Amino acid sequence: MRKEIMYIQSSKSIALDTVEMVLKNNYISQTAVPGQFLHVFVEGHTLRRPLSIADVDREKETVTILFKKTGSGTKQLATCQEGMTLDVLGPNGNGFNMDNKEGSSILLIGGGIGVPPLYYLGKTLVGQNMKVISILGFQSAESVFYVEKFQSLGETWMVTNDGSYGEKGFVTDVFDKIEAFDRYYSCGPIPMLQAITKKLEHKQGYISLEERMGCGVGACLACVIPKANNRGYKKICKDGPVFHAKEVTL
Amino acid sequence: MTNLAVDLPGLRLKNPIMPASGCFGFGREYSDFYDLGKLGAVIMKAATGSERFGNNTPRVAETASGMLNAIGLQNPGVDKIIESEVDFLSNYDMPIIANVAGSTIGEYEKVAAAFNQTKHVHALELNISCPNVKEGGIQFGTDPNMAANVTKMVKQASNLPVYVKLSPNVSDIVAMAKAVEAAGADGLSMINTLSGMKIDPSSKRPLLANKTGGLSGPAIKPIAIRMVYEVKQQVSIPIIGMGGVTNAEDVLEFLLAGASAVAVGTANFQNPFICPELIDELPKILTKYGFLSVQDAIGKGAILYE
Numbered sequence: 001m002r003k004e005i006m007y008i009q010s011s012k013s014i015a016l017d018t019v020e021m022v023l024k025n026n027y028i029s030q031t032a033v034p035g036q037f038l039h040v041f042v043e044g045h046t047l048r049r050p051l052s053i054a055d056v057d058r059e060k061e062t063v064t065i066l067f068k069k070t071g072s073g074t075k076q077l078a079t080c081q082e083g084m085t086l087d088v089l090g091p092n093g094n095g096f097n098m099d100n101k102e103g104s105s106i107l108l109i110g111g112g113i114g115v116p117p118l119y120y121l122g123k124t125l126v127g128q129n130m131k132v133i134s135i136l137g138f139q140s141a142e143s144v145f146y147v148e149k150f151q152s153l154g155e156t157w158m159v160t161n162d163g164s165y166g167e168k169g170f171v172t173d174v175f176d177k178i179e180a181f182d183r184y185y186s187c188g189p190i191p192m193l194q195a196i197t198k199k200l201e202h203k204q205g206y207i208s209l210e211e212r213m214g215c216g217v218g219a220c221l222a223c224v225i226p227k228a229n230n231r232g233y234k235k236i237c238k239d240g241p242v243f244h245a246k247e248v249t250l
Numbered sequence: 251m252t253n254l255a256v257d258l259p260g261l262r263l264k265n266p267i268m269p270a271s272g273c274f275g276f277g278r279e280y281s282d283f284y285d286l287g288k289l290g291a292v293i294m295k296a297a298t299g300s301e302r303f304g305n306n307t308p309r310v311a312e313t314a315s316g317m318l319n320a321i322g323l324q325n326p327g328v329d330k331i332i333e334s335e336v337d338f339l340s341n342y343d344m345p346i347i348a349n350v351a352g353s354t355i356g357e358y359e360k361v362a363a364a365f366n367q368t369k370h371v372h373a374l375e376l377n378i379s380c381p382n383v384k385e386g387g388i389q390f391g392t393d394p395n396m397a398a399n400v401t402k403m404v405k406q407a408s409n410l411p412v413y414v415k416l417s418p419n420v421s422d423i424v425a426m427a428k429a430v431e432a433a434g435a436d437g438l439s440m441i442n443t444l445s446g447m448k449i450d451p452s453s454k455r456p457l458l459a460n461k462t463g464g465l466s467g468p469a470i471k472p473i474a475i476r477m478v479y480e481v482k483q484q485v486s487i488p489i490i491g492m493g494g495v496t497n498a499e500d501v502l503e504f505l506l507a508g509a510s511a512v513a514v515g516t517a518n519f520q521n522p523f524i525c526p527e528l529i530d531e532l533p534k535i536l537t538k539y540g541f542l543s544v545q546d547a548i549g550k551g552a553i554l555y556e
Contacts, residue, residue: 001282003283003521003522003523041520041521045312046312046313046315046316046317046467046468046516046519046520047310047312047317047519047520048519048520073312089522211307211308212307212308212309212310212311213310214309214310214317214319214519215273215279215518215519215522216519217279217280217282217522218275218278218279219273219274219275219278219279219280219518220272220273220275220310220319220321220519221275221295221304221309221321221324222307222308222309222310222319222321223307223309223310224304224307224309224324225307231303232301232303233303233304233324238279
């Protein structure tokens with residue numbers, strides 16, 4: 001991890017309140033692995049914003065992030081345009097464990113703004129000759145993004161809470177429709193992760209977590225999650241954000 | 251060349267900059283960014299008698315020019331801190347200040363005494379001002395008699411200089427300072443965070459799981475400067491000043507108010523290099539305003555405006 005300046009190569013809205021930003025930087029583009037995040041300084045704000053890495057192009061030296069405009073920090077970040085620079089700490093945290101056997105079948109389950117890190121993961125897994133099935137959940141059609149990108153990786157199921165795009169319901173509602181898989185990776189809201197880890201208790205899985213962060217490097221102990229079957233905590237920014245599904249208590 | 255060195259009870263500081271307790275862990279994470287030996291000193295995260303698990307999440311919330319935190323003194327307990335963290339920090343050429351916390355006077359005494367066993371800790375910072383725990387901390391820091399009592403007992407239990415960290419959540423900070431000075435405090439550390447709250451309009455509930463938290467960052471700097479200034483006029487023990495420092499002019503402002511050294515807290519989160527950057531910039535700022543040394547600037551604000 002380093003403190004780096006990243007150049008904004010492009011910034012555009014891709015769904016309701018959702019911005020895709022492509023950032024150019026040699027060090028971070030060459031070292032980032034799926035599941036890691038950038039800790040981004042936003043002018044006029046005390047705390048940096050943790051944003052997951054959605055894609056990396058090592059040849060073009062770019063890193064793509066997606067974020068939702070939910071508060072003053074992300075709204076301010078959304079005003080930054082092509083040609084400007086960002087002060088970034090990265091790449092932070094540990095990525096997804098990808099200890100897979102060639103030909104394994106992998107299930108990706110993303111919810112809302114938890115979908116982005118799964119794209120870089122899926123792309124990497126496909127590059128390692130894995131079979132990837134994706135289930136992407138959003139609130140409604142206007143929030144949907146990256147459908148074609150995931151479809152290019154393999155079988156993709158879309159779910160919206162109100163049924164305005166794809167299946168109606170929750171991501172867990174389509175579990176019965178997909179074929180067998182060896183392992184799952186998931187990122188999304190805590191209630192979604194709770195439902196998934198319960199339904200897929202017998203499967204090996206990894207989950208990526210989000211929490212309000214202070215330092216983002218493991219010093220302040222703001223973003224902790226209780227360990228499973230143990231007293232104490234794991235640090236989401238440093239020990240995570242990716243954990244084995246049975247490693248923590250949601 | 252501008253002289254940055256300051257001598258305080260138990261502490262020979264090569265410069266007056268140190269990270270504040272709770273904002274730097276035990277230094278391990280920041281040692282990946284720079285040589286900790288560059289720091290004037292380091293104030294470790296609070297130590298309690300046994301392991302403490304802290305509060306539920308969310309534990310932080312951003313506010314205008316600041317942040318609220320309610321970590322709840324999570325730490326592995328004094329014995330593990332001595333065994334692992336003090337041992338790690340002793341590899342760097344700087345004094346180590348241990349922050350001592352507890353729920354009872356007995357626990358404060360136990361923790362303070364435990365640091366007698368290590369030669370690498372040079373002073374104690376007595377934490378009687380944490381607003382985020384139900385027992386201990388703030389209850390000692392808002393009553394002059396209790397503050398004096400815990401200071402006296404810790405002084406008896408410890409062979410190290412004791413800096414008492416004062417809470418700003420009182421109506422008369424000078425009375426608190428005088429009480430702990432009379433009880434034998436070797437120095438003061440001020441200020442801790444101000445008790446605050448943020449309510450999320452969407453959930454209509456307090457944003458922090460603990461409901462309230464400690465406000466830090468630039469928002470509290472004018473309060474910290476005022477309190478350091480007022481206390482400096484009334485006590486003769488040195489003050490380590492802190493509260494919202496983000497640049498070298500802020501450091502100078504604390505020195506002018508009467509602080510002999512300055513701790514940096516929240517700014518570490520925004521810029522992990524803030525401490526070494528302040529150390530590098532301080533000589534230029536001192537020169538710009540006509541000071542030959544850090545020592546030369548301490549308390550000059552008070553003299554100039556009286």
